[in-house]
Amino acid sequence: xxxxxxxxxxxxxxxxxxxxxxxxxxxxxxxxxxxxxxxxxxxxxxxxxxxxxxxxxxxxxxxxxxxxxxxxxxxxxxxxxxxxxxxxxxxxxxxxxxxxxxxxxxxxxxx
Amino acid sequence: xxxxxxxxxxxxxxxxxxxxxxxxxxxxxxxxxxxxxxxxxxxxxxxxxxxxxxxxxxxxxxxxxxxxxxxxxxxxxxxxxxxxxxxxxxxxxxxxxxxxxxxxxxxxxxxxxx
Numbered sequence: 001x002x003x004x005x006x007x008x009x010x011x012x013x014x015x016x017x018x019x020x021x022x023x024x025x026x027x028x029x030x031x032x033x034x035x036x037x038x039x040x041x042x043x044x045x046x047x048x049x050x051x052x053x054x055x056x057x058x059x060x061x062x063x064x065x066x067x068x069x070x071x072x073x074x075x076x077x078x079x080x081x082x083x084x085x086x087x088x089x090x091x092x093x094x095x096x097x098x099x100x101x102x103x104x105x106x107x108x109x110x111x
Numbered sequence: 112x113x114x115x116x117x118x119x120x121x122x123x124x125x126x127x128x129x130x131x132x133x134x135x136x137x138x139x140x141x142x143x144x145x146x147x148x149x150x151x152x153x154x155x156x157x158x159x160x161x162x163x164x165x166x167x168x169x170x171x172x173x174x175x176x177x178x179x180x181x182x183x184x185x186x187x188x189x190x191x192x193x194x195x196x197x198x199x200x201x202x203x204x205x206x207x208x209x210x211x212x213x214x215x216x217x218x219x220x221x222x223x224x225x
Contacts, residue, residue, distance in 0.1 A: 031210045042117070042200055042215035043155070050210045058212070090154050094211050099145060102154030 003027040006091050006103040013110055019078040021106050023091030025071075029101075031094045032074040034058075034066060036087040037105070043090065049074055081110045114138055115203050117216025125224050130188040132219045134201035137182065141203035145213070146175065146186050149198045158199070159186070191223045 004025045013019050023032060031050055035043040035058075045058030047066040055066050063085060065077045078085055088107050092100040117134045124130045136144075143162055147155035161168045161175040161184065168175045174187040188195055201216040 033210075033212075035215075040120075040217055042115075042217045043213075044215070045212055048210050048212065050208050056207075056210075059214075092154075096209050099157040099160065100155075100211065100213065102156070104152070104154050 004091060004093055004101055004103045006089075006106050008106060009104070010107045011109070013081050013108070015082060015110055016080050019081050019108065019110075021076045021089055021091075021108070023074040023076070023103060025074075025093050027093055027095075027101070028071060029093040029095050030071075032068065033092040033094070033100070034064075034074065034076045035090045035092065036060065036085075037090060038087050046076065046089075078108075081108075083110050086110045114214045115201060115216045117201050117219060119219060120217065121220045121222070123222045123224060124191045126191065126193060128191050128223075130186075130191045130195065130221055130223070132186045132199055132201070132221070133183065134185065134216050135181075135183045136203045136214075138203070138205070138214075139182070140205055141214075142206060143204040143211075144175070144177065144184050145202050145204070146173075147200045147202060147215075149200065149218075155200055188221075191221075193223045193225050196221060196223045 007022045033048040034046040037043045044060045049055045049068045091103040145160035146158045148158045149155040172189045177184040202213040205212045
């Protein structure tokens with residue numbers, strides 16, 4: 001999607017290993033979000049950011065941490081990956097008065 | 112606890128027919144109700160949205176009907192086309208410090224048969 005890229009697109013990792021997913025935007029939007037998508041659950045908010053170094057928890061934040069040291073980058077870290085964190089992860093950006101723009105997602109498999 | 116409940120999980124409609132997807136919410140603090148369309152391998156994309164002070168919004172073949180007293184809203188796709196085959200998500204928004212926190216329904220996989 002224009003202006004927002006996620007990396008990697010696919011990743012397979014082993015249980016117990018740390019994993020970092022990256023979201024990069026070129027829109028200079030203040031707000032950034034991480035969601036996970038699972039069948040039967042829709043998308044659920046993990047963490048979000050309302051500015052550089054300003055982050056807050058969403059509804060499913062356990063086991064995840066985030067960092068935002070620059071406006072354009074929002075990192076999601078799984079400190080010790082578990083099989084329950086196998087999912088598709090989406091990053092989104094927004095500005096007041098505008099809706100979300102989602103990235104294309106990262107498919108993470110924890111084996 | 113699912114704050115936004117969506118039904119049906121899957122839906123098959125003939126080309127030219129009307130597709131209807133329903134959602135119900137619980138939290139009266141929600142202030143905005145968007146619908147998203149998602150194709151395989153892609154992120155969700157905003158399709159149409161409504162505010163709770165409006166009972167209906169129409170954009171082309173897509174219409175949202177909103178019933179505030181019942182805390183329900185629905186998406187109607189008129190003259191459904193094979194290109195409409197996708198997964199649809201309803202959502203409800205809470206705003207916190209300017210951040211738009213969306214709560215999504217479970218999703219509906221729509222298939223339009225030619």
